[in-house]
Amino acid sequence: MSKVDQSTECKIREAAKRVFLRKGFGSATTRDIAESAETNIALVNYYFRSKERLFQEIFRESFVETFVPVARILNDDLPLEAKIYKFVDHMTELLKRDPLLPMFVLSEMRGENSEFCETMAELHDVSSNRFKIQLEEEAAKGNIRNIDFDQVEVSLMSMVIFPFISMNMLKIKKNMTTEQFYSFVDDRKKTIPEMILTYLRHPGK
Amino acid sequence: MSKVDQSTECKIREAAKRVFLRKGFGSATTRDIAESAETNIALVNYYFRSKERLFQEIFRESFVETFVPVARILNDDLPLEAKIYKFVDHMTELLKRDPLLPMFVLSEMRGENSEFCETMAELHDVSSNRFKIQLEEEAAKGNIRNIDFDQVEVSLMSMVIFPFISMNMLKIKKNMTTEQFYSFVDDRKKTIPEMILTYLRHPGK
DNA sequence: AAAAAATTTAAACAAACATTTAAAATATTT
DNA sequence: AAATATTTTAAATGTTTGTTTAAATTTTTT
Structure with missing residues (x-):
C-alpha cells in the first residue's frame, strides 16, 4: 500500500x-x-x-466541515474588503479539496420534512453575526449603500458554492476539464469580491 | 376529486x-x-x-423544462438591462412553481460518471449564445467593462438558482416561512440585476 | 503460556425492492 | 351482442437490501 x-x-x-x-x-x-x-x-x-448511524456521523461531520469555516471567517475581525476576499479564497480552497460536500449536505435536506433537516437545525450555529453588524456599521458611516444583509450574504454564498453544486453540468456545458474547472473557480476569487464590493460601494437609485 | x-x-x-x-x-x-x-x-x-425508464422520462422533461427557458430568454433580442431583469424574473417565477427542479437535475448529475451526465450531454443545447455576443459588443462599445463572459453568466445563474437549491437550509437558518422565502426571492428580482449591472457598468482597476 | 477480549470472516436472515405473471374487469371494435 | 383489445388487479417472482449470527482468527490481558 x-x-x-x-x-x-x-x-x-x-x-x-x-x-x-x-x-x-x-x-x-x-x-x-x-x-x-x-x-x-x-x-x-x-x-x-447501522447504515443510518454511519450516515448521521458522516453528515454531521460534513456539515460542520463545510459551514463552520464560513461562520468563523465572517466573524473574523477584519476590514470589509479583506474579509470578503479571505472568505471567497478560503471557501474556494475548501471546496476544491471536497467538491461534492455542498451537494451532499443540501441534497439530503431537500423535501420539506427530511429527517436531516432536524440534524441540521440542531447543528445550526446562531452565534452573533459579526459580518451583519459590520455591514450595517459601514452603511451607517456612508461607506457602502444601504442593503438588505440577507440578500448580500445569499448572493455571496451562491456565487462561491453554486459552481461546485453544478460542477459536472458546467464541465459539460463549457467543455471543461477538471483542471480548467479549478482554474475557473480560482478566477472567481477575484470576480466575486469585485462584484460584491462594486455593488456595495455604488449607491442604488 | x-x-x-x-x-x-x-x-x-x-x-x-x-x-x-x-x-x-x-x-x-x-x-x-x-x-x-x-x-x-x-x-x-x-x-x-421500468423505474429506470420512467425516471429517464422525468429527468429529460425536467431538464428541458428548467434549462430551455434559460437559453430562450438569454437569446432574446432585448437591450442588456431589460434582458437581465426579464431573465431573473422569469427564472424566479419558474422556480417558485417548481422549487425542487434544479436540485433534482443537479443531484442526479453528481459523481464524475453519473449515467445521467450522458443524458444531459445529449440534451445540451449548443445553439449560438446571443447573450455572450451581446456582452462582447457592449464591452467593445465601452458601455460595460471588459469581462470574462463565463464568470458573469455563472454568477447570474448562481444567484438565481442557488437560493432554491438551499431553500430548506435557508428557511431554517433565517427562520423563514415558505411565504417569506418566496418574498425573499421576489426581492432578488431587483437585487440580482442591480448587482450584475452595477458590476458591468463600473470599470475594474 | 493460558485466558479473555476484540476483531474478522463467511454464511444466513428477513425485509424491501423492481419486475413479472396470469386472471379478472373494462372498454373498444366488429 | 360477440369478439377482441386494453386496462386493472392480486399474487408471486427473483434480486438486492440492511442486518445478524456463529464460528474462526487475531490481539490483548492476566
Whole structure:
C-alpha cells in the first residue's frame, strides 16, 4: 500500500464518506461502502451499528466541515474588503479539496420534512453575526449603500458554492476539464469580491 | 376529486415527478410512486416498463423544462438591462412553481460518471449564445467593462438558482416561512440585476 | 503460556425492492 | 351482442437490501 496502515474503523469511515458523497444516502449501499473500504459488510455494522448511524456521523461531520469555516471567517475581525476576499479564497480552497460536500449536505435536506433537516437545525450555529453588524456599521458611516444583509450574504454564498453544486453540468456545458474547472473557480476569487464590493460601494437609485 | 379525471398514465407520470423530485432516483421506490398516483405498482411497469425508464422520462422533461427557458430568454433580442431583469424574473417565477427542479437535475448529475451526465450531454443545447455576443459588443462599445463572459453568466445563474437549491437550509437558518422565502426571492428580482449591472457598468482597476 | 477480549470472516436472515405473471374487469371494435 | 383489445388487479417472482449470527482468527490481558 502507498498509504500508511489505518484502523478498519477509519477505513470504513473514509470509504463511507466517499460513497455517500458520490451517491447520497439512498443510492449508497452497505456493500458499496464495504467494497470501497476493502472489508466485508459485517464490519460496517460491527463498527457503526447501522447504515443510518454511519450516515448521521458522516453528515454531521460534513456539515460542520463545510459551514463552520464560513461562520468563523465572517466573524473574523477584519476590514470589509479583506474579509470578503479571505472568505471567497478560503471557501474556494475548501471546496476544491471536497467538491461534492455542498451537494451532499443540501441534497439530503431537500423535501420539506427530511429527517436531516432536524440534524441540521440542531447543528445550526446562531452565534452573533459579526459580518451583519459590520455591514450595517459601514452603511451607517456612508461607506457602502444601504442593503438588505440577507440578500448580500445569499448572493455571496451562491456565487462561491453554486459552481461546485453544478460542477459536472458546467464541465459539460463549457467543455471543461477538471483542471480548467479549478482554474475557473480560482478566477472567481477575484470576480466575486469585485462584484460584491462594486455593488456595495455604488449607491442604488 | 377537485381535479378533473386524468388517464392513469398521466397520473403515474405526475406522481413519479413529485416523488423523484422529493427523494431522488435512489430513495424513490415504485411503491412510493404507485401510492402517490393512487394505483398499484404493476401499472407503473405496465405503462413505463421500468423505474429506470420512467425516471429517464422525468429527468429529460425536467431538464428541458428548467434549462430551455434559460437559453430562450438569454437569446432574446432585448437591450442588456431589460434582458437581465426579464431573465431573473422569469427564472424566479419558474422556480417558485417548481422549487425542487434544479436540485433534482443537479443531484442526479453528481459523481464524475453519473449515467445521467450522458443524458444531459445529449440534451445540451449548443445553439449560438446571443447573450455572450451581446456582452462582447457592449464591452467593445465601452458601455460595460471588459469581462470574462463565463464568470458573469455563472454568477447570474448562481444567484438565481442557488437560493432554491438551499431553500430548506435557508428557511431554517433565517427562520423563514415558505411565504417569506418566496418574498425573499421576489426581492432578488431587483437585487440580482442591480448587482450584475452595477458590476458591468463600473470599470475594474 | 493460558485466558479473555476484540476483531474478522463467511454464511444466513428477513425485509424491501423492481419486475413479472396470469386472471379478472373494462372498454373498444366488429 | 360477440369478439377482441386494453386496462386493472392480486399474487408471486427473483434480486438486492440492511442486518445478524456463529464460528474462526487475531490481539490483548492476566
